[in-house]
Structure formats: structure tokens, C-alpha cells
Amino acid sequence: MPNTNDTLPPPPFKIKMVEPIKLTTLMDRKKHLKAAGYNIFNIPAEEVYIDLLTDSGTSAMSDNQWSGLMLGDESYAQCRNYFHLESVVKEITGFEYVIPTHQGRSAENLVCFALNLDETKVAISNQFFDTTRANIESIGAKAHDLVVQEAFNTSVYHDFKGNMDIHALEEYLNQNSNVAVIILTVTNNTGGGQPVSLENIKSVSQIARKYKIPFFLDAARFAENAYFIKLREKGYSDYTPIQIAQKMFSYVDGCMMSAKKDGLVNIGGFIALNNANLYNRIKERMVITEGFPTYGGLAGRDLETMARGLNEVLSEDYLQYRYQQLQYLGNKLEKANIPILLPVGGHSVNLDARKFLPHIPQSEFPGWALTIALYEMFGIRCVELGSVMFAYQNEDEKWVYPELELVRLAIPRRVYSREHLDYICQSIIELYKSREKIKGLRMTYSPDFLRHFTARFEPITE
Ligand SMILES: Cc1ncc(COP(=O)(O)O)c(C=O)c1O
Structure with missing residues (x-):
């Protein structure tokens, strides 16, 4: 059964230590993107407002x-x-x-x-x-x-x-x-x-x-x-x-x-x-x-x-809250008609980039383009699980693209509050309204393995 939870109960923990984060200017973020070769992995973490790159190693310890x-x-x-x-x-x-x-x-x-x-x-x-x-x-x-x-x-x-x-x-x-x-x-x-x-x-x-x-x-x-x-x-x-x-x-x-x-x-x-x-x-x-x-x-x-x-991690209170946090984010996006992967997964909400940006062919990396736009406009960093990560050349040297072109919003454990989730939702909804302005990218450097970590790009402007 799909979950239709609209509310998020209070977390089963309280905050004892805080880590400041700040939203930089659009100009700054444009500059950082250019220097990073339009690869989100190269952006200094301090220049990121909400970091959804991964749920790996990003948990708050108790x-x-x-x-x-x-x-x-x-x-x-x-x-x-x-x-x-x-x-x-x-x-x-x-x-x-x-x-x-x-x-x-x-x-x-x-x-x-x-x-x-x-x-x-x-x-x-x-x-x-x-x-x-x-x-x-x-x-x-x-x-x-x-x-x-x-x-x-x-x-x-x-x-x-x-x-x-x-x-x-x-x-x-x-x-x-x-x-x-x-x-x-x-x-x-x-x-x-x-x-x-x-x-x-x-x-x-x-x-x-x-x-x-x-x-x-x-x-x-x-x-x-x-x-x-x-x-x-x-x-x-x-x-x-x-x-x-x-x-x-x-x-x-x-x-x-x-x-x-x-x-x-x-x-x-x-x-x-x-x-x-x-x-x-x-x-x-x-x-x-x-x-x-x-x-x-x-x-x-x-x-x-x-x-x-x-x-x-096996505490039922913790797992229930974790599950509900993901459902809350997913439901809000779904209600706003944002194309997401259904049902919502255990650690991430995933945008369907092919539906979000149907005007960008997979050869121009729509998922990647979406990650760049989300950072540029709102300081949110997330990761592409699509053509950069999974496309490969077959024996005839033809590119084979993955069926799914996802942008993963991975939620770190015990880190972000409901207000952060609301900011993420509002940003994505706003971006969706002007989605046809987002352009694809050309890859200018590609390593042999795990290319998403170090590949470099330039925006396609024509
Ligand atoms: C399912 C799965 N297996 C293995 C790994 C690799 O783990 P690590 O990043 O600790 O090397 C990851 C990391 O994201 C993962 O999600």
C-alpha cells in the first residue's frame, strides 16, 4: 500500500550539538560549479547548504x-x-x-x-x-x-x-x-x-x-x-x-x-x-x-x-522515524506532481530525471543536469544515478543508456529537520516550474572506472 503520511511526528532524539550551515549566493555557486568542471563531487562541502549527496558516512552519532x-x-x-x-x-x-x-x-x-x-x-x-x-x-x-x-x-x-x-x-x-x-x-x-x-x-x-x-x-x-x-x-x-x-x-x-x-x-x-x-x-x-x-x-x-x-540502528523508534521522514518528503513531492520513483525508498527520494527534463536526451545527461541546477539555484547537493554513472559502450562502441535516470536525494541519518525537508521540497517544486530552461551537458573528461567521481563537463549552450 502506498503511504500517504502528511505529517512528521517529532524525532526520537533531541539536539545536543549544532553545525552551522549557510546558503551562499547564486554568483558564488555559479563560480564553484565552473571551477568544479560541473561535477558536484568537486564542490567544497562548505559551499553546500543542504547536502544530500549521500547517506553514507554522514550520520550524526549519538x-x-x-x-x-x-x-x-x-x-x-x-x-x-x-x-x-x-x-x-x-x-x-x-x-x-x-x-x-x-x-x-x-x-x-x-x-x-x-x-x-x-x-x-x-x-x-x-x-x-x-x-x-x-x-x-x-x-x-x-x-x-x-x-x-x-x-x-x-x-x-x-x-x-x-x-x-x-x-x-x-x-x-x-x-x-x-x-x-x-x-x-x-x-x-x-x-x-x-x-x-x-x-x-x-x-x-x-x-x-x-x-x-x-x-x-x-x-x-x-x-x-x-x-x-x-x-x-x-x-x-x-x-x-x-x-x-x-x-x-x-x-x-x-x-x-x-x-x-x-x-x-x-x-x-x-x-x-x-x-x-x-x-x-x-x-x-x-x-x-x-x-x-x-x-x-x-x-x-x-x-x-x-x-x-x-x-x-535496530531501535524501532529510530527506524519508524527514519521511514516517516522519507515518506514525508516523498509525499509532498508526489502531491506537487513532481515525478519521483514510487514507492519512496529507505534512504532516498529519487527524482525521475527523464520525466522531469524530457527535452534533454540521455546523451546530454538529464540527471546530471538536474543535480547541477539544484545546486546552482538552491545550494542543494544530490547525486545522479543515471547515464553518467551507468551508461557503457557495447562491443560496437555504441552507448547503452540505463533505463532509469534518477537523481537521488539521499537523506543523512539523524541530521536534517522537517524545516530542511520543507526547504528541499519548495526548491524542487520551484525548479520544476522553470524546468525547460535547464540545459544538458557535454562530458569533457572521463576516467575508465566510476566516472561520476572525477568526470568533468561543460554546459551545452547552443
Ligand atoms: C549498497 C552499497 N554497497 C556498498 C557500498 C560501498 O560502501 P563504502 O562507500 O563504505 O565503500 C555502498 C556505498 O554507498 C552501497 O550503497
């Missing part, structure tokens, strides 16, 4: 987490904070081995190494996040997405648009014997933070077991996914978020987690799994690249805040 920082045990090996983290992760996931990493992509890199991915292998997901895809493709393996078709239609309602297409998965596995791993991304960030149902996780698990393929969760937003299951999947309304999370993990062989999302920390991640061989391979590798296996590139204090954050 007093409980800040006090945990002072209890960091900075011993090189076997620090006490590792054991705290290990016990929290074991309780949530049920896995035997817990390996901290400095963030999600290093966990991905280590798992790809341990699984021996190479040019002959394929990895399958509902939809890979860009760093996971890049980790797989940069070693020559193939990353193949099999999300349900509903995910590509922004206006159709579906409770679990992040689900894997089970029939397509079986068909693929029947025809290909080189699949080395299946990874479900929960929630599906690339598709707009859409959840995956427990039923779907279970079905993928049964198939993975039948074909003897390791099955992992990319668990960056596992708590938000668990809350969607509680709200939308039959039979789970009386479960607590941790009970649902435990069920999610019970169907998989392991997980990679960027704790910068549902770990409520500014840096951190981990791998958790049951297979002793994989664990040993990861340990051997990580001492070369990441650090000793009980600290994984982090300080003891970071491990402590991560352990505490993982407990806090």
Missing part, C-alpha cells in the same frame, strides 16, 4: 557513540573494541567469523579475492552498487543484474522493488555454470533504496544451495530493509527489527557491510561469514592491504562506535 570514542583501545592486535563489535555482529547475523574493514568497498574487494573471481567468472545480484560492480569488473569478471522488472518502472507501485527475478535467476544458472557468487543488495541502492522481501531472500537461498553457489548480502542498509519487511510482508508485523534481521542473515553464507549507512558511523565496515577457508583467505590478504584482522584499517574507537551504532 551521545552513546561519542562517549564510546573515549573508550577506544588502540592496541594493535585483539583490542577490546573488536570483541565488542564481534559480539554485536554475531548476535545480529549469527555468523561465526567477523572481520572489520575500513569501509564497504574494501570488504567487497576482499570477498572478490577470497572467491577467486577472474575473467572466467560471473557474479549475480539484484542490482550491484557501483563500487561492488567496479570491484568485480576491475578484475575482469562479469557483474550481472537480475532485479525484478517492476524496478524499472518509476510509477508502478510494488512493495519489494529490490527483489531478485527468481525465474531469470534459475534460467541464467541453467545456462551458465560459471557463476561464482550471488549477492543481494539490501536495500537496493541503485534502484532507489528499494527493499527485498524475506520470501525473496529465502527463494534465492534455496536456488543458491541447489547450484552450490555462495550467497552473500550486501547489507549496507539491512536495518531499513528489515523495517520494510515488518511493515509490508505478511507475518512479520509482530517481529522486532533485530528478529527480522536475524532471519535475513539466516538464509545467506555471509555478508559485506558498509557500516557508513546502517552502522550509523562516519567510517567503517565489516565482513561476516561462516566458511573457514574464505575467512583464512581474507585474513591472509587483508594484512597486506587493510591491516591486522581485528582492526581492519580502523582505530579501536571506530570499532566501538560501530558496535554501538549497530545496536542503535
Whole structure:
């Protein structure tokens, strides 16, 4: 059922510390855009008023987490904070081995190494996040997405648009014997933070077991996914978020987690799994690249805040407020007829740039153009999930553009108030009224991988 919540109940926390932000002038923002090569990632953060670039590493930590920082045990090996983290992760996931990493992509890199991915292998997901895809493709393996078709239609309602297409998965596995791993991304960030149902996780698990393929969760937003299951999947309304999370993990062989999302920390991640061989391979590798296996590139204090954050994120009060904040923003935009991805996801509201700017072809990057216009006019920074991030050249050197051209307004956790959300809404509504004035862009520099981070552009003026 679509949510029609118009009100936002008060947050289950109060403010103890503030960080000033300021709205710069239009002239300043134009200047910064030019200097940044019209790439929003190059804009100095202090020149941004509302920063919706990402929900990753941008959470406000609690007093409980800040006090945990002072209890960091900075011993090189076997620090006490590792054991705290290990016990929290074991309780949530049920896995035997817990390996901290400095963030999600290093966990991905280590798992790809341990699984021996190479040019002959394929990895399958509902939809890979860009760093996971890049980790797989940069070693020559193939990353193949099999999300349900509903995910590509922004206006159709579906409770679990992040689900894997089970029939397509079986068909693929029947025809290909080189699949080395299946990874479900929960929630599906690339598709707009859409959840995956427990039923779907279970079905993928049964198939993975039948074909003897390791099955992992990319668990960056596992708590938000668990809350969607509680709200939308039959039979789970009386479960607590941790009970649902435990069920999610019970169907998989392991997980990679960027704790910068549902770990409520500014840096951190981990791998958790049951297979002793994989664990040993990861340990051997990580001492070369990441650090000793009980600290994984982090300080003891970071491990402590991560352990505490993982407990806090499963609070039902917190998850309910988080969900309602996203619904509030989405509903206001929907009521104003702004084209957004429906239903609203767990961490972001996503503008449908092809509908917002139908006069700009994908070869001129409508999603990117929308991010530039939102910053230029209103000081709001958000990110394109569209042609810059996902278009690629096929064997005939023709550009293949993604079906979805989204602009993601990622909401940092426990950071912005209702007044901020109202400012975001008003700005987007105003921009929509004069949308035909927005022009496309030409790319002037493009790197080989993850081009959105460093590509440069110029506006098309003619
Ligand atoms: C689903 C998902 N997986 C992995 C990552 C990578 O995590 P990190 O940024 O900590 O390397 C992200 C980051 O946004 C993500 O959203």
C-alpha cells in the first residue's frame, strides 16, 4: 500500500550539538560549479547548504557513540573494541567469523579475492552498487543484474522493488555454470533504496544451495530493509527489527557491510561469514592491504562506535522515524506532481530525471543536469544515478543508456529537520516550474572506472 503520511511526528532524539550551515549566493555557486568542471563531487562541502549527496558516512552519532570514542583501545592486535563489535555482529547475523574493514568497498574487494573471481567468472545480484560492480569488473569478471522488472518502472507501485527475478535467476544458472557468487543488495541502492522481501531472500537461498553457489548480502542498509519487511510482508508485523534481521542473515553464507549507512558511523565496515577457508583467505590478504584482522584499517574507537551504532540502528523508534521522514518528503513531492520513483525508498527520494527534463536526451545527461541546477539555484547537493554513472559502450562502441535516470536525494541519518525537508521540497517544486530552461551537458573528461567521481563537463549552450 502506498503511504500517504502528511505529517512528521517529532524525532526520537533531541539536539545536543549544532553545525552551522549557510546558503551562499547564486554568483558564488555559479563560480564553484565552473571551477568544479560541473561535477558536484568537486564542490567544497562548505559551499553546500543542504547536502544530500549521500547517506553514507554522514550520520550524526549519538551521545552513546561519542562517549564510546573515549573508550577506544588502540592496541594493535585483539583490542577490546573488536570483541565488542564481534559480539554485536554475531548476535545480529549469527555468523561465526567477523572481520572489520575500513569501509564497504574494501570488504567487497576482499570477498572478490577470497572467491577467486577472474575473467572466467560471473557474479549475480539484484542490482550491484557501483563500487561492488567496479570491484568485480576491475578484475575482469562479469557483474550481472537480475532485479525484478517492476524496478524499472518509476510509477508502478510494488512493495519489494529490490527483489531478485527468481525465474531469470534459475534460467541464467541453467545456462551458465560459471557463476561464482550471488549477492543481494539490501536495500537496493541503485534502484532507489528499494527493499527485498524475506520470501525473496529465502527463494534465492534455496536456488543458491541447489547450484552450490555462495550467497552473500550486501547489507549496507539491512536495518531499513528489515523495517520494510515488518511493515509490508505478511507475518512479520509482530517481529522486532533485530528478529527480522536475524532471519535475513539466516538464509545467506555471509555478508559485506558498509557500516557508513546502517552502522550509523562516519567510517567503517565489516565482513561476516561462516566458511573457514574464505575467512583464512581474507585474513591472509587483508594484512597486506587493510591491516591486522581485528582492526581492519580502523582505530579501536571506530570499532566501538560501530558496535554501538549497530545496536542503535535496530531501535524501532529510530527506524519508524527514519521511514516517516522519507515518506514525508516523498509525499509532498508526489502531491506537487513532481515525478519521483514510487514507492519512496529507505534512504532516498529519487527524482525521475527523464520525466522531469524530457527535452534533454540521455546523451546530454538529464540527471546530471538536474543535480547541477539544484545546486546552482538552491545550494542543494544530490547525486545522479543515471547515464553518467551507468551508461557503457557495447562491443560496437555504441552507448547503452540505463533505463532509469534518477537523481537521488539521499537523506543523512539523524541530521536534517522537517524545516530542511520543507526547504528541499519548495526548491524542487520551484525548479520544476522553470524546468525547460535547464540545459544538458557535454562530458569533457572521463576516467575508465566510476566516472561520476572525477568526470568533468561543460554546459551545452547552443
Ligand atoms: C549498497 C552499497 N554497497 C556498498 C557500498 C560501498 O560502501 P563504502 O562507500 O563504505 O565503500 C555502498 C556505498 O554507498 C552501497 O550503497
